[in-house]
Amino acid sequence: MEVTYYGQSCVAFDFKGSKVLLDPFITYNSLAKDIDINILKPDYIFLTHCHQDHVADLKNIQSNSGATVVAIVETAAWVRKQGVPDDKVIEYNFGGTLSLPFGRVKMVYALHTNSTPEGDYAGMPAGYVFFVDDTKIYFQGTRL
Numbered sequence: 776m777e778v779t780y781y782g783q784s785c786v787a788f789d790f791k792g793s794k795v796l797l798d799p800f801i802t803y804n805s806l807a808k809d810i811d812i813n814i815l816k817p818d819y820i821f822l823t824h825c826h827q828d829h830v831a832d833l834k835n836i837q838s839n840s841g842a843t844v845v846a847i848v849e850t851a852a853w854v855r856k857q858g859v860p861d862d863k864v865i866e867y868n869f870g871g872t873l874s875l876p877f878g879r880v881k882m883v884y885a886l887h888t889n890s891t892p893e894g895d896y897a898g899m900p901a902g903y904v905f906f907v908d909d910t911k912i913y914f915q916g917t918r919l
Contacts, residue, residue, distance in 0.1 A: 776907065782806025783828055784916050787817065790877035790907045795819045797903075798829040798916050799836050812836055819875065822846040823916025824889040825853055825897035834858065845873070847882065849898025853891045869901065878907035885915040 777789040782804045788795045796817035801807040812832050820842045822830060834857045837844055843863050844854050851866035867873065872881045885902035902915035 776910065781810060784823070785829075786914070787815070788905075788912075790905075793818050793875065793877035795821065795877070795905075796836065796842070797821045797914055798823055799832040800828050800830070801832045801836075803828070803831055813839055816840040817842045820844045821880075821903055821914075822850055822854070823885060823902060823914070824887055824900035825850045825891045826889070827892040829916060830892065837863065845880070847898045847901045849896065850889065850901075853895070853897055869899070878905060880905050883913075885917075887916065 779787040781801055783800045784798045785800045786797045794817040799820055801810050801812050812835055815836050817840055820837060837859050843865055844859055845865045846854055848866045848868055851864050854864050867882055869882055869884060872879050881904045883902045883904055885900045887900040889897045889900045891897045900916060902913060905912040
């Protein structure tokens with residue numbers, strides 16, 4: 776497993792060749808100012824919530840990579856409004872577990888607020904527990 780911390784709460788994992796990006800905030804992130812978002816090619820983008828400092832580069836990275844975006848239902852609706860095709864969005868809810876090529880991912884509660892960059896309601900914020908082989912990783916989308 777390889778982990779890359781881009782700052783804020785933006786983290787990338789390489790799980791057995793599957794590339795996962797969490798909360799894509801790079802362009803306006805001083806810790807990631809030297810990162811070219813055009814070279815990022817995740818297979819999956821997970822969103823914990825929809826605040827600008829968690830989704831600023833979502834559309835560009837998704838368009839360049841064809842990544843599947845994973846989010847809670849209301850945030851997923853906002854993702855679709857950004858032009859991400861339906862077949863590239865996975866929406867699910869608290870307690871649900873996805874089975875993906877690298878392992879399982881359970882959506883859990885994360886205490887925070889959640890609105891779109893435009894100020895609209897975007898559902899509850901979510902955390903994720905990644906189960907990859909014998910490793911468990913909890914990610915809640917707060918600054919590290």
